[in-house]
Amino acid sequence: MSGAALLAALGDRLGAIRGRLTPDADMAKITWFRAGGSAELLFQPADEEDLANFLRALPEEIPVTCVGIGSNLLVRDGGLEGVVIRLSAKGFGEVVRVGATQLRAGASAPDKRVAAAALDAGLGGFHFFHGIPGSIGGALRMNAGANGVETRQRVREVRAIDRRGELHILSVEAMGYAYRHSSAAPDLIFTSALMEGEPAESAEIRARMNEVQHHRETVQPVREKTGGSTFKNPDGTSAWKEIDRAGCRGFRIGDALMSEMHCNFMINAGAATGHDLERLGETVRRRVHETSGILLHWEIKRLGRFAPGHEVQAFVA
Structure with missing residues (x-):
């Protein structure tokens, strides 16, 4: 089915949706490989509520795939069936300090932005994100790590929406982390995470971030x-x-x-x-x-x- 036909078939079901719907979206424009086929329908929700409403309205038989900024994604040339969900920067990209040692990061926030926010807040332990070319949603899903630190060491709580549009709040234990892996249900779409660091001097944090950047630029084809x-x-x-x-x-x-x-x-x-x-x-x-x-x-x-x-x-x- 073409994306236009799928969108027409959904008809009035999506009348209240506020996010952006793009039929036959070229995934090569999204992935860092700049290769691959199209998504039948790409949806970028306005916020968490919009995402939940969309999933409730979408018939269960239509496949759903969630992608981030495409940094570690290879889309095959035949494209993706059903709906691809990509969280918007406006609705899911905020990083805010919420306590003396905690940040809440939206799932579409680039990892480097989280490292920068931690620097501004004087929080150590986030420097490794400066060298990971992805978003927090992907880091949560695969327990991304670098320079001897992994995402699970910073996570305290994760918000997620399931295929039925229901909200879940998961502890770090419930995420089931292992090396480059989380056992959280595959239908969960992570929307944000509560993360914790420790107080540190800005000069020390900046020095560690510079070490990460230097290492990445000298040994990787960035x-x-x-x-x-x-x-x-x-x-x-x-x-x-x-x-x-x-x-x-x-x-x-x-x-x-x-x-x-x-x-x-x-x-x-x-x-x-x-x-x-x-x-x-x-x-x-x-x-x-x-x-x-x-x-x-x-x-x-x-x-x-x-x-x-x-x-x-x-x-x-």
């Missing part, structure tokens, strides 16, 4: 069309070391390649398609397993349908 770390680190080693050992530094399929600077970063060096990028990743997974016996697991989220005739077979050991 000015390329990339999705960040492609694979999770296996136990006892680093993904980049195993990729390098397998001879895949700089390995290329079309315009998709593994970075020469940091070979766990996949890059769109020109006009790579979602098919090119995913095929590159699966080829690297196979070669690493052939070399070291290690099975790499994707950290980049891959969503949507393959274009007809361009399916990518997942490597299975």
